[in-house]
Amino acid sequence: MTRSLRLAGRQALLEQRSFWRSTEYALFTFVFPLMILLLIGAANVGSYLPGTDVKNTTVFVPSILAFGVIVAAYVNLGSKMAVLRHDGVLKRIRTTPLPSAAYLGGLLASTVATVILITACTGLIGWLAFGAGPRSAGLPALAAGLILGIVCFATLGLAISSVITSAESAGPIAFASFLPIAIISGVFDPTFSGLPGWLSRLVTAFPVRALAQLLQGAYAVRPFPAWDLANLALWTAAGAGFVAWRFRWHT
Amino acid sequence: MADTRVIDEAPPAVIDSPAVQVRGLRMSYGSTEVLRGVDFDVRYGEVFCLLGPNGAGKTTTLELLEGFRRPTGGTVRVLGLNPSTQATKLRDRAGMVLQECGFPRQARVAELINIWRGYYPNPRPLGELLELVELTEVRGNQVRKLSAGQRRRLDFALALAGDPDLVFLDEPTTGFDPEARRRCWAAIENLRRLGTTIVLTTHYLDEAERLADRIAILRAGRIELAGTAHEVAAHAGLATRICFTTPSALRRGQIALPEGVDLAVRGPLSVCHTDNAAMTLRTLLDWAVDNYLGDLDGLTVTAPSLEDSYLQLTGADGDHQ
Numbered sequence: 001m002t003r004s005l006r007l008a009g010r011q012a013l014l015e016q017r018s019f020w021r022s023t024e025y026a027l028f029t030f031v032f033p034l035m036i037l038l039l040i041g042a043a044n045v046g047s048y049l050p051g052t053d054v055k056n057t058t059v060f061v062p063s064i065l066a067f068g069v070i071v072a073a074y075v076n077l078g079s080k081m082a083v084l085r086h087d088g089v090l091k092r093i094r095t096t097p098l099p100s101a102a103y104l105g106g107l108l109a110s111t112v113a114t115v116i117l118i119t120a121c122t123g124l125i126g127w128l129a130f131g132a133g134p135r136s137a138g139l140p141a142l143a144a145g146l147i148l149g150i151v152c153f154a155t156l157g158l159a160i161s162s163v164i165t166s167a168e169s170a171g172p173i174a175f176a177s178f179l180p181i182a183i184i185s186g187v188f189d190p191t192f193s194g195l196p197g198w199l200s201r202l203v204t205a206f207p208v209r210a211l212a213q214l215l216q217g218a219y220a221v222r223p224f225p226a227w228d229l230a231n232l233a234l235w236t237a238a239g240a241g242f243v244a245w246r247f248r249w250h251t
Numbered sequence: 252m253a254d255t256r257v258i259d260e261a262p263p264a265v266i267d268s269p270a271v272q273v274r275g276l277r278m279s280y281g282s283t284e285v286l287r288g289v290d291f292d293v294r295y296g297e298v299f300c301l302l303g304p305n306g307a308g309k310t311t312t313l314e315l316l317e318g319f320r321r322p323t324g325g326t327v328r329v330l331g332l333n334p335s336t337q338a339t340k341l342r343d344r345a346g347m348v349l350q351e352c353g354f355p356r357q358a359r360v361a362e363l364i365n366i367w368r369g370y371y372p373n374p375r376p377l378g379e380l381l382e383l384v385e386l387t388e389v390r391g392n393q394v395r396k397l398s399a400g401q402r403r404r405l406d407f408a409l410a411l412a413g414d415p416d417l418v419f420l421d422e423p424t425t426g427f428d429p430e431a432r433r434r435c436w437a438a439i440e441n442l443r444r445l446g447t448t449i450v451l452t453t454h455y456l457d458e459a460e461r462l463a464d465r466i467a468i469l470r471a472g473r474i475e476l477a478g479t480a481h482e483v484a485a486h487a488g489l490a491t492r493i494c495f496t497t498p499s500a501l502r503r504g505q506i507a508l509p510e511g512v513d514l515a516v517r518g519p520l521s522v523c524h525t526d527n528a529a530m531t532l533r534t535l536l537d538w539a540v541d542n543y544l545g546d547l548d549g550l551t552v553t554a555p556s557l558e559d560s561y562l563q564l565t566g567a568d569g570d571h572q
Contacts, residue, residue: 007369014366018357021393087353092409095317095347097339098370 004102011106016113029076030118033068037061037122040188041130049190054220056190061126062134062215063187068118069149070208074178077111078157079170086167091250100249108154115150138218145214152207152232155239162246178208185209207235270295270330270417270448271316277324278311278472285311287472288325293450293465295416298443300463301452302561307469309452310350313421316450317347330417343372346410346418350425354394354405361390364408371413383445384408384438400431407438411447418442420451424458436462460557468561476560484555490524493531496549497521500542509538528552 020026037060044056084090093103127133134142160177164170184199185208186192195203203209210228217225271293278286285308293299301309314320315327318334318341327334332341354363361377368374381387384404389397397405403423410418423439424432439462442449453459459466460480467477476483497516500506508514512534514523525531532552539547 010366010369014355014358014362017362018355021357084355087356088349088351089353089355091349092352092354094319095342095349095352095410096367096370097342097413099339 004099004105007098007102008105008109011103012109012113015107015110019110019114025076025080029068029072029114030121033064033071033118033122034125036067036188037064037125038129041126044190045130047191055130055132057126057130057132058219059216060190061122061130061132062219063190063212064126065119065122065215066145066149066208066212067182067187068122069115069146069211070153070178070182072114072118073111073150073153074157074160075171075174076114076157077107077154078160079164079174081107081158081161082164082170082174083167085161085248086164086170086251088250094249111154112150115146119146132219134218135221142215142218145211145218148214148229148232148236149211152211152236152239155236155243156207158247159239159242162243162248181206181208185212187212205231207232268331269293269328271299271450272328273312273316273325274327275325276312276315276322276327278308278315278320279323285472286315286322289469289472289474291467291474291477293448295448296446297464298439298449298451298462300459300466301450301469302454302456302459302463302466303452303469304454308472309454309469310421312469313419313450313452317341317345317419343413344416346413346415348403348406348410348418348420348423350421352406354402356395358394359390360386360392360394360397360405363394363405364412367409367412373414374412375414380408380411383411383441385434398431400427400434403427403431403435404438407435407442411442415447417448417450420449422452422454424453424455432458456558456561466557480557481554484557484560486560490526491528491531491555492522492524492553493528493535494520494522494549494551494553495535495547498539498542498544498547500544506542506544509534512538528554 019029041057041060041064044060047056048054049056049059093100123133157174160174161170164173181203182188184195185203185206187208204227210225210231213222214225214228214232216222269292271291273289273291276286276289277284289308289312291299301312303309311320315322316329316334318329318338321335329341330344334341358366361381364377364380368377368380378387381390384407386401386404386408389401394402394405407418407420407423410420420439424435427435436458439449439451443462449462451462463480465477465479466483468475468483476486478486497519498506501508501516501521508516512523512531513525514521514535523531523535535547539545
């Protein structure tokens with residue numbers, strides 16, 4: 001057990017080093033959300049949600065937190081896993097006595113580290129630039145949202161990696177399967193409300209807005225997010241089932 | 252360089268049982284029978300080569316030995332273990348080089364080898380590994396910047412990281428240029444000198460002949476022949492060829508042909524084929540002495556080559572299996 005933990009730790013360190021060496025991954029994961037945060041955030045300064053005294057930026061900053069979590073856990077982990085599988089790295093790992101759990105644990109630990117870092121950056125910049133910080137009473141909601149978000153989207157990342165058929169398409173597929181939903185979920189636009197009824201009901205079914213709303217609950221007072229919690233739990237269960245069914249160590 | 256075999260230094264208990272024992276091995280994918288009863292042993296400290304055309308079942312055999320698949324029938328013992336049920340134990344002691352396995356894209360050479368060393372209970376020192384596969388100069392390079400030959404040698408280094416007793420190499424030099432192959436071979440010969448048992452597959456004859464102590468020719472899911480390169484050639488029923496410059500007396504018909512030897516005079520060259528080279532040579536040399544021919548000029552004895560026997564075995568329909 002201790003050996004597995006030690007091995008997982010070393011694996012996580014290697015993954016983190018590789019992540020920072022791979023400029024495209026690092027840039028995409030960090031700079032992109034922060035850029036969106038600053039650009040769209042600047043356009044919303046001084047605006048309030050219609051009919052409330054809640055600033056746009058107060059819900060926009062946690063939306064971008066959710067965006068960062070999803071990029072790191074779903075897009076990054078999912079495409080990385082697909083690349084590792086198609087490059088034969090996973091198969092090679094199977095030729096060693098390294099327990100599978102230690103290897104996957106290392107990958108997940110590295111993903112968690114990235115999420116924590118990006119959350120801290122986004123939160124800090126959101127606070128410095130727009131004065132939007134979490135309520136002290138909202139901190140448990142923030143922690144719960146981050147943990148649930150990582151678990152749910154990392155599981156979905158592993159799931160999507162199993163349906164990606166080439167290393168080249170890994171990044172685009174992972175990203176394309178998420179970005180449209182992020183847009184209609186209003187992640188980039190706090191006042192977004194122009195959806196037809198059926199589409200806004202559909203959006204409610206996806207986990208992107210659920211995570212965004214959970215995190216928004218840490219910044220602004222919101223009703224208890226029962227559906228959002230259930231939504232993430234259901235998607236996690238569905239993703240885990242799919243992973244158990246389709247996960248392969250080689251192509 | 253002296254070909255020292257470390258087998259004598261291995262503990263006696265180890266020598267008694269073979270490193271790999273395969274009996275009646277069968278494997279089917281659906282209704283396709285890939286292996287139809289394969290038997291062979293690999294001794295400790297030897298380089299054993301499975302030679303055969305593409306599709307003969309070499310990789311399947313190796314995957315069964317490595318525990319990646321479960322055989323349809325027969326038994327496999329590797330280092331005394333059953334690969335399909337004791338895979339983790341086996342991986343502690345056996346290194347594997349698969350065909351076309353990638354590396355993590357951003358890792359550096361020494362860093363990756365070190366990570367791999369961490370997977371094993373008794374790893375081999377980093378410097379030794381780098382030297383063994385001639386990668387010391389590129390130890391700090393990113394893996395994706397290595398040449399194909401260097402990548403394959405890094406494959407070796409990773410397979411050797413745990414100081415294994417046995418190494419599997421699946422077509423180690425397929426698709427390489429001559430220089431890359433030569434350095435690959437050098438790495439394998441370094442390994443052999445350390446006493447590591449090696450099981451390799453190849454469809455290159457020269458590779459088998461150069462590296463292997465013993466060869467098994469696999470064709471259409473069966474072992475056709477097994478033994479040293481020389482034995483394989485001899486068992487294939489091919490004759491040794493003896494030639495010499497035809498003595499002028501014989502050419503002019505002044506002396507009779509030797510008795511009991513199937514000698515053909517082809518102008519300036521006399522040729523005979525024999526299954527018993529020693530006996531034939533003795534007869535020829537006695538005949539030469541009796542007829543005052545001295546030592547036969549231009550005398551050459553050519554053993555049947557592995558290539559001859561391989562082509563004879565696999566030539567007709569081997570490639571279509």
